[in-house]
Amino acid sequence: MPVKKMDVSCLVACTAALSLGLVHCASTPGAAPEDPTGPREAPPAAAGTIAPAGPRAPMNADPPPGPDTPRTSYLPVEDKEPFAAVVARMKAEKPAVMKRHQTLLDERYDLSNRPAQGVTMSRGKPVQAGVRVKLPKGTTWEGLAALTPDAIREQGLWPRGFLPLPHANHPEGGMVFPKFHIDELKRQTARDLTRFDLDFDLPDHVISEFPAPIYLTTRPDLGDVSRGQLVTIDNFYEIFNGILTPKQLEGLRLLVTPFPQMQFNATADRRSERASLGVACFDCHANGHTNNAFHLVGDTRPQEFRHRVDTPTLRGVNIQRLFGSQRALKTVEDFTEFEQRAAYFDGDIVIAVKKGINILDRGHQVHAMSEFQEILDFPPAPKLAVDGRLDPAKATPEELRGEQVFHGKGRCGTCHVAPYYTDNLMHNLRAERFFKPELINGRMATADGPIKTFPLRGIKDSPPYLHDGRLLTLEDTVEFFNLVLGTKLTAQEKADLTAFLRVL
Ligand code: HEC
Numbered sequence: 442m443p444v445k446k447m448d449v450s451c452l453v454a455c456t457a458a459l460s461l462g463l464v465h466c467a468s469t470p471g472a473a474p475e476d477p478t479g480p481r482e483a484p485p486a487a488a489g490t491i492a493p494a495g496p497r498a499p500m501n502a503d504p505p506p507g508p509d510t511p512r513t514s515y516l517p518v519e520d521k522e523p524f525a526a527v528v529a530r531m532k533a534e535k536p537a538v539m540k541r542h543q544t545l546l547d548e549r550y551d552l553s554n555r556p557a558q559g560v561t562m563s564r565g566k567p568v569q570a571g572v573r574v575k576l577p578k579g580t581t582w583e584g585l586a587a588l589t590p591d592a593i594r595e596q597g598l599w600p601r602g603f604l605p606l607p608h609a610n611h612p613e614g615g616m617v618f619p620k621f622h623i624d625e626l627k628r629q630t631a632r633d634l635t636r637f638d639l640d641f642d643l644p645d646h647v648i649s650e651f652p653a654p655i656y657l658t659t660r661p662d663l664g665d666v667s668r669g670q671l672v673t674i675d676n677f678y679e680i681f682n683g684i685l686t687p688k689q690l691e692g693l694r695l696l697v698t699p700f701p702q703m704q705f706n707a708t709a710d711r712r713s714e715r716a717s718l719g720v721a722c723f724d725c726h727a728n729g730h731t732n733n734a735f736h737l738v739g740d741t742r743p744q745e746f747r748h749r750v751d752t753p754t755l756r757g758v759n760i761q762r763l764f765g766s767q768r769a770l771k772t773v774e775d776f777t778e779f780e781q782r783a784a785y786f787d788g789d790i791v792i793a794v795k796k797g798i799n800i801l802d803r804g805h806q807v808h809a810m811s812e813f814q815e816i817l818d819f820p821p822a823p824k825l826a827v828d829g830r831l832d833p834a835k836a837t838p839e840e841l842r843g844e845q846v847f848h849g850k851g852r853c854g855t856c857h858v859a860p861y862y863t864d865n866l867m868h869n870l871r872a873e874r875f876f877k878p879e880l881i882n883g884r885m886a887t888a889d890g891p892i893k894t895f896p897l898r899g900i901k902d903s904p905p906y907l908h909d910g911r912l913l914t915l916e917d918t919v920e921f922f923n924l925v926l927g928t929k930l931t932a933q934e935k936a937d938l939t940a941f942l943r944v945l
């Protein structure tokens with residue numbers, strides 16, 4: 442696998458060549474890194490095919506793929522390096538890996554802590570203000586909006602933060618949890634989700650609040666039922682006994698119970714120092730919402746085409762009809778059943794058997810887990826009327842103008858349909874019209890394809906935005922869609938639109 446076999450000098454060379462893919466460096470041992478000033482496109486991808494002998498998927502030690510390595514969808518099964526050696530090597534590589542990724546984040550975003558005035562997430566965490574994606578030198582948002590997609594692509598003016606966001610170590614991939622979650626879980630349950638090779642990448646202030654409040658469709662009278670705690674195997678019974686049915690309680694128990702997964706399991710092929718029981722659904726969908734743990738989707742090969750995926754909230758899955766950004770599973774039951782069978786193991790059914798696949802009983806366990814997920818409500822939106830539109834008696838003039846822009850000139854409402862602000866479909870935004878394909882830190886920035894229209898109800902509670910979390914604020918999403926849709930909004934219209942998004 443690429444990263445493991447790459448020495449640090451190679452990594453540093455790669456880091457220096459910012460736009461260069463780690464994969465190239467790793468997959469051609471001894472070869473000089475590609476000229477960073479060379480053409481940015483990747484001809485094979487541009488031509489609609491994939492590169493030959495894409496990087497061998499991660500996890501197990503294996504020779505780095507060379508020009509003659511046959512392309513494969515499978516991961517190596519046997520362990521080829523003693524576990525202690527893997528730990529030592531990857532720990533030594535970690536600072537350079539994290540530094541390379543931090544350089545990318547700093548290049549793309551303003552990561553500073555600048556809370557917006559007069560608005561918070563549902564339990565009080567500040568919402569971040571302002572556009573955070575950095576503009577290419579010498580450009581303005583108005584200037585970009587005046588150009589055609591072709592002109593932006595040809596002049597290389599697409600803001601880097603609008604490109605797909607790579608995983609913190611894309612060639613390696615896997616689940617990565619924020620430190621505050623790891624700490625709280627250790628405190629409550631002595632289970633450790635620390636990876637020895639990687640840390641969470643985004644600062645706490647740009648992600649969702651923790652622990653998130655929990656609202657139940659069945660007991661709106663109770664408001665937030667979380668008691669301000671992270672719900673785990675340790676406390677779920679005490680918190681929920683008496684307000685859930687026995688079936689829902691059983692479902693919740695399974696949602697906080699760990700099961701083996703790719704990086705966290707009991708084999709030597711793992712990324713935790715000690716053998717692990719695995720991960721629980723609520724280790725990512727913390728309190729039925731999200732802690733923004735990220736992962737690579739299981740449904741794509743080779744590795745550099747896999748999307749980073751930011752954990753979506755489970756609030757409001759009851760009104761949705763498609764699940765997964767691209768998988769388009771049709772029910773919560775299906776997603777619940779198949780998540781552990783396949784996504785936990787990067788879509789590799791062979792490895793799943795090796796590491797301890799846990800097959801849930803459909804009629805009993807999947808059913809109970811889904812029933813609990815189905816009662817997770819969106820957070821309260823006191824300014825919305827029963828049809829999901831603004832109540833004019835409660836909204837400000839700015840919010841009301843924003844609603845007009847949303848449904849009118851901004852065209853947001855064609856896909857984000859009230860009352861939940863989703864059409865329950867997928868759309869292909871074709872952002873690739875604006876840039877040339879490019880391998881960046883092991884991630885091929887290219888067409889995303891059709892993606893589910895995520896609902897905008899409660900959207901201020903779940904930054905960062907888009908399936909990979911590439912946009913940090915609602916202002917960023919307004920600039921993104923203004924270019925993607927070619928709507929040429931004025932500064933005032935953008936501000937109004939943001940004000941409206943904050944009350945949904
Ligand atoms: C890495 C942390 C992680 C864990 C653990 C996890 N999920 Fe997810 N979940 C995700 C991500 C990321 C997605 C988005 C996947 C995609 O876009 O294809 C997702 C998507 C979903 C969805 C669809 C949501 C939507 O809006 O389309 C459901 C339902 C879901 N997960 C339930 C579960 C259940 C049930 C479990 C436990 C069996 C679980 N998840 C475990 C991260 C996680």
Ligand code: HEC
Nearest residue numbers: 851852853855856868892893894895906907908918919922
């Ligand atoms: C053609 C359909 C379409 C239109 C029009 C549209 N969107 Fe979206 N929107 C989507 C899709 C599809 C996604 C998911 C994209 C992704 O995750 O990569 C999305 C995602 C979002 C998100 C992030 C959701 C999340 O959970 O991360 C926000 C915010 C958003 N849209 C706001 C807007 C605004 C504001 C407008 C109008 C200026 C708009 N959208 C117009 C289809 C659309």
